[in-house]
Amino acid sequence: MVNNYGNYILPFTIYATVITFMLSPVGITAKLRAVSFWVVAIVLFKLITLLYRKNSQRFFNLLVVLLMVYFGLTISSYFVPGFSSFLNGRFKGIMGNPNGLGLLSLFCYALLGLIKDKKEAVYSDQFFRRFKYLLIFLIILTGSRTALFSVLVYEVIVRLLHKKALMVFYLLLIGFIFTFINSVGFETLVESAGLTEFLRIDSIKDASGRTEVWPVAWAEINKNPWFGQGIMYDNYFIDDYVERYFGENVARQWGGVWSSYLSLLLDVGIIGSIVYTLFYIKVFKKSSDKKLALGFLSICLLSGLTESWMASSMNAFTPIMFLYWAIQTQNTQKTA
Structure with missing residues (x-):
């Protein structure tokens, strides 16, 4: 009998559902959304387990094909006459939102790294490398600073843990870069590189207006x-x-x-947020590749700073998060 690790989200679902029934002013939709955390998780974890155990190579090949189709359509949207694939100079593709496409590309970047690490798909290492370069290019086009920074952090973590012998060198290099940026000034470096418009340097300090919203949300959180x-x-x-x-x-x-942490505190409070955190702790412990898992965990945590995706199961990102952990928790040795 194979455990369904999607049940790790059940305590959070129970808590969120009870609180929603007792306190939510939203209505039946909110109750269904609370239950959907568990439903989406157990369905995806079970489906991935069945497909993986039946034919893991076919499963990974299919997953890669689906990603190729989606991002192929995304890129093709640029060439479709009359279709607006940009929003205020930032590429949005068929996603409709630049930040959304940036985060989706970010999550799929980590997913491709995991598929490549499994070494069961028919595609070559060069193919995966080029696909990941394409996703980085898309992230750059979207202008998503959170996604771009998260990719850098992901790569640093994975490479540090992969080559432990060079960890001291990497840490010294990171320290030197940080000191250099701090002494020269981040804005000065960006301006000298001609990236002021691309990085929207004028909106970094207020996080594109998010800092206006966060104090209002925090004041509401303090009420309960x-x-x-x-x-x-x-x-x-x-x-x-x-x-x-x-x-x-x-x-x-x-x-x-515009913050998963503030959204979770508004929705389920400190207690619910702690219960939600337990899901990540449990699936991380069950993961088969800790260095990739830690890299993906960093992506989740960083992207949650400026996007509220964690507080909902019915978006493009939470199912991919479940998908990733479902693959990570599969045994390296298939059983009947």
Whole structure:
């Protein structure tokens, strides 16, 4: 009998569902969204286990093909007449949102690294290398600073753990680079490199307006910090706040909370956030490749700083997160 590690999210689902039933002003949709965390997890973990154990090579080949099709369509959208594939100078492809495409490319970057590490797909190392370069190129086109920085952190972690003999050298190099940037000034370096417009240096300090939203969300969190107000309360609160204080003419940053951690605290409080963290701890312990798992964990944590994807199961990112951990927790030795 094979354990379904998707059940590791069950304690969080139970807690979130109870809190949502008791405190949420949203309605039945919020209750269903709470339950969907567990449903999506157990379905994906079970499906991946079945496909992996039946024919792991076919499964990985199919997964790579699906990624090629999606990103092929994304790139092709640039050449479709009349289709707007850019938003304010940033590539959005068929995703419709530059930051969304950046994060999706980021998650798939780590997923490709895991598939390559399994060495069961028919594709060569050169193919995976070029595919990952393509994803980095897409991330650059989207202008997603969070995704780009997360890729760098991922690579540093994986390479440090892969070549432990060079760890001291890498750490010294990172320390030197950090000291150099700190002494010269980040803005000066960006300006001298001609990347001011690309990195949107003028909006870095306020995180593209997010710093206006975060204090408002934090003040609301303090009203019920331990338990939260139920799944989807973060969106409900921001929509209500905008309606009361801004009306229809509102800046883009007021379209959400823009932080998974603040969203989780609004929805399920400190207790729920701790229970949610236990899922990551448990699947990490079960992962087959700890260095890649740690790299992916860093991606999840960093991307959560400026995006609220963790607080929902019905988006493009949480299912990929479940997919990644489902593959990581498969035994290296297949059993009948």
